[in-house]
Amino acid sequence: MTVPAPARLAIIAGSGGLPAALVASLAERPLICAPEGFAPAGLDVDQTFRVERLALFLHWLEDQGVTEVAFAGAVQRPRLDPSLFDPATATMVPRLLAAMGQGDDATLREVLAIFEEAGFALRGVADLAPALVPGPGVYAGGVTAQDETDAARAAAIVQALGAVDVGQGCVVAGGLCLAVEALPGTDAMLGFVAQIPASLRPARGLFYKAPKPAQDRRIDLPTLGVQTLRHAAAAGLGGVVWQAGGVICLDLPAMQQEADALGLTLWAR
Template sequence: MSAQSDIALIAGQGGLPGLVAEAAPGLLVCEMEGTPSEIGTPETLRFRIERLVPFLDSLTDRGIKRVVFAGAIQRPRVDVEMIDPRSAQLVPQLAVAMQTGDDATLRAVIEIFEDFDFEVIGAHDIARDLVPEAGLLLGDPSASERADVERAAAIVADLGRADIGQGAVVSNGLCVAVETLPGTDAMLEFVKHHRALRADLPARSGVFYKAPKPGQDRRADLPTIGVATVRHAAEAGLLGIAFEAGGVMIIERDAVIEAAREAGLFLWARAS
């Protein structure tokens, strides 16, 4: 039995689950039906939210003691006819949380796993090199760009308190866009089209800032930045990307830095 065999990975979409699996060989990969990951195998344990308690029982039977969530998971459509009696007792708790927001939903899910005596750990606790420490990874933002980052950070903090999003774009002190339910890519796509419609905007200006929500449980849904983020930021005509040091994971850091270098963007892990 490997040292990591007591870990279950609840794998969602994107590249993060694969990186976690690489960092902890032998862990048990699990997928919620309707949200397949990129690392699923015939050995992957698949489950339905309607039968959550039997799934948790199966983890216990397999000797699982720690659980890590990684990757984007879509909210499931619940088939009430499939809910087993024990899982039905959890429905009110989950339903209330899902109406409140994503952060509340994640907290409720973590509480359920902990109630079943599992230790919930963060993806960054396994793949520790994913979270950069404070400092410039590439380039050196100007004074005005740093001011835009500070403005964006304040906006993101307010967004997070309302459980809305984890990112914002600011240009010359003005908020151009904020991240909402559709996510970062949709926000940057909006900035791209908005710039094309505004003849008074320079060809390149503005910064993108990303950070966890204040008070967020960082064991799940920690923000991520990848090569696609850099590409979309460049297409949106931005000058750089900044993020909270210790609070954002960089997926494939070397590739992200190289993509930013080619696009002429700075990368800044800003101390909170």
């Protein structure tokens, strides 16, 4: 009887701390690969690749015995150089461009499809390291009746935004939406909220984060960390709330300690 070879995992790593947090949660070190220009923090990269040479990179993964792939970290849309396309990758360009025209979620789904068609099994962060995706609970502070109302309002807003592939977060205070997350990202949104005059906004309020309704949760789950809490506090907010089981917390103990120091509520709703 032939014994199947053990699965070998490769992480397609973007920038930020998530790839390192994921690797630290695994029993064995995977192969670390990164798109050019998006090196992960705190990790040595085994292979850098360009999107224009994606087909060649997929063949390289196969040659290394890779059978499973996980995506972790932040990657912005690359500027493609047509002169660098190899013939096989060039055939993928029309489908990628069509997906990019529909939004980030559609683009990521197409990328996943290309990797699956190449024979790789896709693993999500929640599957590989469930401790990074906390379940329901109040992890710091307390939840007020106004928090419950604001969180319900925020969840409805994020669901509506996600349905048209816009964003994964918003800020609500006293039932009013102060800002929504778009292409510039979470930090830019919280920076905008910090500049809203106190006369135009209710006190306290919260930042809410959740995946898009139809999102493939094997890629691009929302991520929170200590720095997010600091930005939320600087914006005058009283809490950070997220959809339980749908958001990555890079270091929950450190987030709890920081939330206590800042007087913030942490709630996986």
